Amino acid sequence: MPLYEYKAKKSPTEIVEGTIEANSETSALAKLSRLGYYPISIAKEGVGGKRSSSLYLFKRVRLHDLSVFTRQLSDLLDSGLTLLNALNIIYQQTENKTFQSIIGDIRDQVRDGRPFSEALKRYPDTFSSLFISMARSGETGGMLESILERLANFSEAEERVKTKIKSALAYPAVMASVGLITIIVLITFVIPKIVGMFEDLGQTLPLPTAVLVNISGLFIGYWYIILGFVALIVFILTRITKTEEGRVTIDRIKLGLPVTGNLIKKSEVASFSRTLGTLLENGVPILESLETVSNTMQNAVLKKEIVKAYQEVRDGKSLSKSLLTKRHFPIFATNMIAVGEEGGSLEKSLFKVADSYEREADNVIKIMTSLLEPLLILTMGLIVGFIVVSMLLPIFQINIIAR
Numbered sequence: 001m002p003l004y005e006y007k008a009k010k011s012p013t014e015i016v017e018g019t020i021e022a023n024s025e026t027s028a029l030a031k032l033s034r035l036g037y038y039p040i041s042i043a044k045e046g047v048g049g050k051r052s053s054s055l056y057l058f059k060r061v062r063l064h065d066l067s068v069f070t071r072q073l074s075d076l077l078d079s080g081l082t083l084l085n086a087l088n089i090i091y092q093q094t095e096n097k098t099f100q101s102i103i104g105d106i107r108d109q110v111r112d113g114r115p116f117s118e119a120l121k122r123y124p125d126t127f128s129s130l131f132i133s134m135a136r137s138g139e140t141g142g143m144l145e146s147i148l149e150r151l152a153n154f155s156e157a158e159e160r161v162k163t164k165i166k167s168a169l170a171y172p173a174v175m176a177s178v179g180l181i182t183i184i185v186l187i188t189f190v191i192p193k194i195v196g197m198f199e200d201l202g203q204t205l206p207l208p209t210a211v212l213v214n215i216s217g218l219f220i221g222y223w224y225i226i227l228g229f230v231a232l233i234v235f236i237l238t239r240i241t242k243t244e245e246g247r248v249t250i251d252r253i254k255l256g257l258p259v260t261g262n263l264i265k266k267s268e269v270a271s272f273s274r275t276l277g278t279l280l281e282n283g284v285p286i287l288e289s290l291e292t293v294s295n296t297m298q299n300a301v302l303k304k305e306i307v308k309a310y311q312e313v314r315d316g317k318s319l320s321k322s323l324l325t326k327r328h329f330p331i332f333a334t335n336m337i338a339v340g341e342e343g344g345s346l347e348k349s350l351f352k353v354a355d356s357y358e359r360e361a362d363n364v365i366k367i368m369t370s371l372l373e374p375l376l377i378l379t380m381g382l383i384v385g386f387i388v389v390s391m392l393l394p395i396f397q398i399n400i401i402a403r
Contacts, residue, residue, distance in 0.1 A: 004028040008037035029097065033104060061099045061126045063162065067155040069094070069103070070131075074148035083144070084110050102126055115139055129295045130154075130275055137282045147282055154278060164362075168369035172376050179380035184219075186387050191216045194391055205394060212390040247300040255301060255328060263364045268302045269333055270357035277350030287314055302328055319346070333357070 003019045006028065016037065022028035028042055069090060076086035087107040094100040102123050109119035117136035120127040131151060138147030191212060205213065219226070240246030255261045275296055279289035290310040297303035305326040312322040320338035323329045333353045340349025 004042055006032060006037075006042045008032055033091075033100075036108070061096065061102070063155065063159050065094075065096050065099050066126065067152060067159055069099070070148055070155055071152040074145050074152050077145035077148065083116060099126070116144070129292045130279070133279060133284055133288065133292045134282055137279075137284045141283055150278060150282065154274070161358075165365060168365060169372075172369070172372045175373070175376050175380070179376070179384070183380075183383055183387070186384075187212075187216045187219050191387070191391065192220065206390075206397060208386065208390040209393050212387060244300070248304065251300040251302075255299065259364070259368060263361055263368070264299055265302075265328060265330075266357045266361040266364065268297060268299050269330060270354045270361060272297065272302075272306065273333065273350040273357065274354035277347040277354060280347040280350070286319070290319075305329060330357075 002022070004022055004025065005017070005019050007015065007017045020028050020031055022031055025042060032042075072090050072093075073086055076089060077083065081089070084107065087103060087110060091100060091103045091107055094103055105122070106116070106119040109122070110116055115136075117132050117139055120132045120135055134147050134151055135144065138144035141147075237250075241250060254264055272293055276289055276293045279292060280286065284292070287310065290306065290313060294303055294306040294310060297306055305323075305328060309319065309322040309326065313319055318338075318341055320334055320341055323334045323337065324331075336349045336353045337346065340346040343349075
């Protein structure tokens with residue numbers, strides 16, 4: 001039976017290393033889990049000390065996994081189980097090894113007496129600040145199961161929106177990919193062979209054919225330069241997006257785009273309103289809620305405006321008056337928030353704003369996807385048509401000369 005070398009946590013402060021016999025890596029992980037260890041890395045021992053390592057903890061946890069975890073934990077707590085027993089059951093049922101290890105560590109932290117929300121803080125890449133804040137408020141108020149149910153509803157709604165967008169863009173993406181591959185094949189392989197035949201006949205190529213030949217020659221002769229240029233652009237954009245100023249500049253350009261800018265703004269306002277309303281409804285203070293919401297904003301420009309609003313509210317200004325001075329925050333949303341503040345029902349007003357802008361964003365997505373398909377077909381048709389006509393023109397010219 002092969003040996004596996006492992007590194008694991010035995011307690012929050014103690015790390016152990018050793019070897020364990022197992023038929024496979026999965027079996028080794030299971031044995032370590034039964035020993036109460038939290039695996040950090042595991043590697044099969046090989047000949048001459050060589051090992052094939054597998055740091056599985058760096059695999060990603062999907063939004064679907066998180067939604068299922070939240071729903072299951074809420075249902076188990078609602079049925080009367082303790083938090084520790086509920087986490088243990090979910091740990092045994094989770095198929096994603098990365099997430100299973102995270103749940104196992106959270107379970108161990110809870111067993112050692114640490115609050116659930118504090119255990120979640122150890123994994124900021126998996127559990128958002130919204131999730132942690134709401135879990136903390138649920139622990140404080142003794143209603144963790146109901147808070148988790150709301151979080152599950154929130155996660156499932158977010159997952160549905162993302163799935164809807166992916167489904168809408170799947171067909172156009174496939175069509176664009178196939179069309180692009182077709183064009184590259186025609187320009188790179190087909191056109192040079194056909195043009196060679198006409199050049200052997202000593203015929204002068206028509207203008208469209210000559211243009212196409214030059215484009216084809218550019219691709220064939222300088223493809224590495226083109227590829228290098230594209231790679232350079234990607235590298236520069238990646239470097240820019242890693243700086244605060246770069247992200248703000250790029251996100252400001254996105255907001256200025258005709259259709260997508262409007263969609264981004266509506267989606268972000270809906271997300272802001274829904275998240276803030278959910279936090280306030282569950283007893284999280286307004287300042288902590290605003291700080292949490294600012295960390296969930298995707299657009300850097302809008303995030304800066306929310307951070308500024310947080311600072312103004314901290315200094316004693318009302319939320320509606322603070323948002324009123326923000327350039328990218330809609331007047332309708334500000335007015336609804338003002339009404340909610342005056343009537344003492346801010347969270348209800350925020351939910352109404354979220355519902356309204358979610359519907360508008362959904363309509364924009366439907367319009368964009370319905371227009372995208374015919375535009376793609378038209379664009380690809382024009383490009384392929386130009387290539388075909390350019391290839392046929394010399395044939396027609398030869399027929400005319402022959403007559």
